Amino acid sequence: MVLWKDLIRGLWAENPTFRLNIGLCPVLAVTTSAINGVSMGVATTFVLVCSSALISLLKRIIPDKVRIPAYIIVIATFVTIVDLVMHAYLPDLHSVLGLFIPLIVVNCIVLGRAEAFAAKNSVVRSAVDGLGMGLGFTWALTLLGSIREILGAGSFFGHALVAEGTTTLGIMSLPPGAFITLGILMAVMNMVSARQKRKVS
Amino acid sequence: MNESLRMVVVLAVIAMVSAGILSVVYGTTSVIIEENAARALESSVYDVLPQATKVDIIRRSADELGVDDPKEMREQEQRTTLIYQGINDQDQVIGYAFVGEANGYGGVVRILVGVDEATDEILNIKVLAHTETPGLGSRIEDESFRSRFVGKTVEDPIAVNQDIDNLSGATISARAVADAVRQGFVDTAAVYRGGE
Amino acid sequence: MSLFTILISALLVNNFVLVRFLGICPFMGVSKEVDSAIGMGLATTFVMVVTAAATWLIQWFILEPLGLPFLQNMAFILVIAAMVQLVELFLHKTSPALYRAMGIFLPLITTNCAILGFAIMGVQNSYSFIETVIFGLGAGLGFTLALVLMAGIREDLRFADIPKPLRGVGIAFILAGLLSLAFGGFAGLV
Numbered sequence: 045m046v047l048w049k050d051l052i053r054g055l056w057a058e059n060p061t062f063r064l065n066i067g068l069c070p071v072l073a074v075t076t077s078a079i080n081g082v083s084m085g086v087a088t089t090f091v092l093v094c095s096s097a098l099i100s101l102l103k104r105i106i107p108d109k110v111r112i113p114a115y116i117i118v119i120a121t122f123v124t125i126v127d128l129v130m131h132a133y134l135p136d137l138h139s140v141l142g143l144f145i146p147l148i149v150v151n152c153i154v155l156g157r158a159e160a161f162a163a164k165n166s167v168v169r170s171a172v173d174g175l176g177m178g179l180g181f182t183w184a185l186t187l188l189g190s191i192r193e194i195l196g197a198g199s200f201f202g203h204a205l206v207a208e209g210t211t212t213l214g215i216m217s218l219p220p221g222a223f224i225t226l227g228i229l230m231a232v233m234n235m236v237s238a239r240q241k242r243k244v245s
Numbered sequence: 246m247n248e249s250l251r252m253v254v255v256l257a258v259i260a261m262v263s264a265g266i267l268s269v270v271y272g273t274t275s276v277i278i279e280e281n282a283a284r285a286l287e288s289s290v291y292d293v294l295p296q297a298t299k300v301d302i303i304r305r306s307a308d309e310l311g312v313d314d315p316k317e318m319r320e321q322e323q324r325t326t327l328i329y330q331g332i333n334d335q336d337q338v339i340g341y342a343f344v345g346e347a348n349g350y351g352g353v354v355r356i357l358v359g360v361d362e363a364t365d366e367i368l369n370i371k372v373l374a375h376t377e378t379p380g381l382g383s384r385i386e387d388e389s390f391r392s393r394f395v396g397k398t399v400e401d402p403i404a405v406n407q408d409i410d411n412l413s414g415a416t417i418s419a420r421a422v423a424d425a426v427r428q429g430f431v432d433t434a435a436v437y438r439g440g441e
Numbered sequence: 442m443s444l445f446t447i448l449i450s451a452l453l454v455n456n457f458v459l460v461r462f463l464g465i466c467p468f469m470g471v472s473k474e475v476d477s478a479i480g481m482g483l484a485t486t487f488v489m490v491v492t493a494a495a496t497w498l499i500q501w502f503i504l505e506p507l508g509l510p511f512l513q514n515m516a517f518i519l520v521i522a523a524m525v526q527l528v529e530l531f532l533h534k535t536s537p538a539l540y541r542a543m544g545i546f547l548p549l550i551t552t553n554c555a556i557l558g559f560a561i562m563g564v565q566n567s568y569s570f571i572e573t574v575i576f577g578l579g580a581g582l583g584f585t586l587a588l589v590l591m592a593g594i595r596e597d598l599r600f601a602d603i604p605k606p607l608r609g610v611g612i613a614f615i616l617a618g619l620l621s622l623a624f625g626g627f628a629g630l631v
Binding site: 212 | 274
Binding site: 065066067068069070072073112113116117120121123124127128143146147149150151152155215218219220221222223224226227228230231232234235238 | 459460461462463464465466469511512513514515518519522551552553554557558561562604605606607608609610611612613614615616617618619621622625
């Protein structure tokens with residue numbers, strides 16, 4: 045029951061993207077297509093689960109004063125592993141996500157969960173919390189990526205939805221499209237949660 | 246144990262373990278990464294030299310210059326052009342492929358050009374990398390635009406609005422492709438025609 | 442590439458925040474008032490120039506000669522954290538006024554992905570020492586420019602009647618989109 049709560053918290057109530065508004069750089073940068081969004085989400089989830097679990101395991105060994113550099117080393121190790129493995133086995137995806145793979149290190153979600161949750165809770169709960177947060181991040185990226193791909197390129201996960209040569213909303217694939225789509229999605233999420241609150245009360 | 250000594254020891258152990266793990270991962274993946282990079286460019290060469298069954302590098306500039314320093318080598322590689330030789334199943338050289346670069350609207354445009362050995366005409370070109378505007382400049386990747394270069398020789402002007410039809414709404418991108426093709430052609434033709 | 446081109450490219454054409462999406466968290470977090478936006482921007486620029494020099498030296502004198510490119514990410518993030526600490530100490534000792542103005546922003550800078558991002562990009566582009574420093578200066582000033590523009594608009598926005606769900610981050614993102622569209626006009630400049 046506790047584990048279930050740890051898992052679903054990241055999906056909605058404390059969704060990193062829509063509710064906490066952290067770790068937004070990759071959300072905007074890599075979501076030109078749905079598949080990019082999913083891949084970035086999965087890579088971040090892997091780092092989140094592994095680093096949360098390991099940091100929770102090491103929480104009694106690491107002295108309080110040097111905990112932040114210690115966490116950063118642990119996180120950077122997993123990020124570099126993801127970076128190298130993707131470069132070797134998924135080179136096309138690696139070249140699209142590019143810079144934003146090494147930048148998972150400074151994604152506030154990862155360090156934030158290490159500090160706020162993993163440093164205080166058991167290994168299993170920390171891993172589940174990381175998984176929940178990662179999945180919450182992944183669905184946000186996938187949603188944004190899908191909307192931008194459908195409107196900007198006229199396709200969904202690479203499958204063309206419109207005839208070749210149809211004029212699509214090219215602006216959606218460009219930086220302004222990312223900002224505006226995320227802004228509108230934030231407003232939609234606020235409306236949904238406001239309605240939820242009204243129902244409860 | 247002394248408090249500050251413990252801090253140093255813990256941090257050092259974590260850092261060493263992580264460096265150890267990473268060097269193992271790097272050792273296994275770096276081989277694959279290098280193979281992938283070489284294969285990616287090679288398969289592009291087959292795209293622009295359709296008749297080739299084998300590809301050889303006839304001039305790798307950095308080796309020739311004997312540069313050891315990795316940073317300098319990378320700079321040299323960026324400045325000089327690699328030339329590929331397409332060979333058919335009878336071991337005859339049927340064409341050459343080279344990379345040309347020019348500045349487009351959003352950044353550098355990299356083009357791979359395939360040239361026929363016998364006629365010295367362009368067989369096909371391929372856009373390796375670009376950051377042009379999607380929907381406008383990105384049309385340089387379309388077959389209908391790339392085919393405008395087929396049949397050109399090094400004697401042709403290869404310039405937009407002269408012998409290459411413009412791409413409406415994307416003049417700068419189209420001009421970048423023409424520049425990249427012409428510049429690469431001029432630079433390399435002398436090398437592979439001159440002395441092998 | 443000439444130094445001027447690198448500067449203009451990082452500052453306007455490929456603006457770190459509005460075109461490359463780096464440093465979005467502080468861009469959204471510290472752009473409510475112009476004064477704090479200027480403070481944050483200048484502190485970040487300062488750290489960027491210092492880390493530019495430090496990361497260049499580490500990359501080409503330690504990591505490359507020893508064949509340790511896979512430690513780049515870890516080395517850079519630790520250097521940035523250390524540089525932020527040093528800058529903080531240095532300002533504290535030498536210029537209390539400047540420290541009061543910038544101090545509260547400094548700890549936030551470590552996790553600004555614009556800094557790690559530009560350090561990695563500088564290496565990927567094989568920039569020389571001077572080029573890396575200029576690149577850092579351009580990136581920092583570009584970040585400051587975006588931050589101050591955004592803060593200016595958001596200050597005026599306090600008197601606007603915004604639909605309730607859009608209030609806060611929602612409208613800020615749409616504004617950023619419009620700014621980004623405007624910066625799109627710089628494309629093709631270099």
